[in-house]
Amino acid sequence: MTDESDEFETGAADTEADAPERDAERQPDADSSPTATADETSNVEMTGEEAATAEGESADEASVADADVPGDDASDSATADVPKDVQKYARFKKVDGAQYDRVNDFLRERTYVTAREWAIARLCADFRTETGVEMTKIGENLPELVPFMTDTYTPQAVNQARSAFRDKVRKSGATFLYGAMSGFFTAEELDEMMYEVTEIAKFLLEVEGVDLSVEEELEAEERISSVMREVREASTELREEELSNDD
Template identity: 85%
Template sequence: MTDDDPTATDPEASADGREQTADTTGDADTTTEDGAAESDTASEAVDNVDANADTDADANADTDADANADTDADANAEPEIPRDVQKYARFKKMDGAQYDRVNEFLRDRTYVTAREWAIARLCADFRTETGVEMTKIGENLPELVPFMTDTYTPQAVNQARSSFEGKVHKAGATFLYGAMSGFFTAEELDELMYEVTEVAKFLLEVEGVDLSVADELEAEERISSVMREVRDASADLRREDLSDDASDD
């Protein structure tokens, strides 16, 4: 075998080849292990990001749910009733009464309606130095008066009060004219005064005013005294008018 034989094998070359192959194989294994490690690290990072994202999403969802729950609770919560409304003690004797029944009773004996009567009473009780608290009365009307079932605007409250006052003025003028005109005798006028006084006392008692017997007698005496003065004054006025007419003739 000659040096030019292509099939000849160089021991050193073969050894170098084997070493290079071994080195290459070792590098490949190292690269593979490093790649796998990096891949595992990346996967863990992704998992951590996903976990954090899920945690943040859950936290945000819980926060939103709590916020929505608080908003719903605030929306559904009933408005707080003012303290003076809670303590208002009038009309308690009419718990369970129906508006129509109360209104029918009043219309048979007075000029005013149940609405006008109740609101006039409230306007007197909720009067302050600066005026009447009509907004408070209207918003809390069902809480204040058992037979009233709807809330009222301040304008509606003012209208009812004005209507009550107007009717009282007209009723007063009608009554005094009847008393002064001579249409009634002294006995008839006393009987009339007794009847209307009984109705007025009943309404006061329904509102919660406790009238003792002494108070009732005193009130009746004062009213009778005033009416006697009215009757006497009107009689003198009529006599003077008749005298003047006779003098003219």
């Protein structure tokens, strides 16, 4: 694994003067949020089509407004009110010292998703019950669940971030497969590309607390390589058939 994790760490240059900028997360605009009420979205599974899609970079990176920091007594009381499963949630502990902007910059340089979309997509997968996703619990306890998130979200904002994540994964997947099937890249170039993106994906999983064994990594890489070989072969046959039909 590379030393990419260094970019998540808090540097010596971070001072109290940076605090306002670090905490300047804005809640997504009400107009762009799903119209369902908090009760309707708090524990109900919703598809990407039912949720509001991201509306440009400003909506993708939007988050909640600054909140007053409670005193010690209020903090103790708030901790007592935190659900037990939230208190025990152990993901993202490897980035305890990171701040939103650092994590967001890292992701935006390597993926299409923002830090809030990544974190909330993971939370939605982890806090799922038989009846759906616990969006209210996620939103109300977001700062306790994710170190680099500084305030709470509404259920609508949680749903919007998850929807944006799904849309971006779908579009980036289509883009990659088109590139692989179009013949723009050689087999060697695709293999190199797959290695690079796999390393980034494994790093993000490790940040979430997933410890992959060497055997698991090799098995996953082999499955991906096998699928890509089939894609290249099928696309090559398809292009050859089209050329023969043109003749």
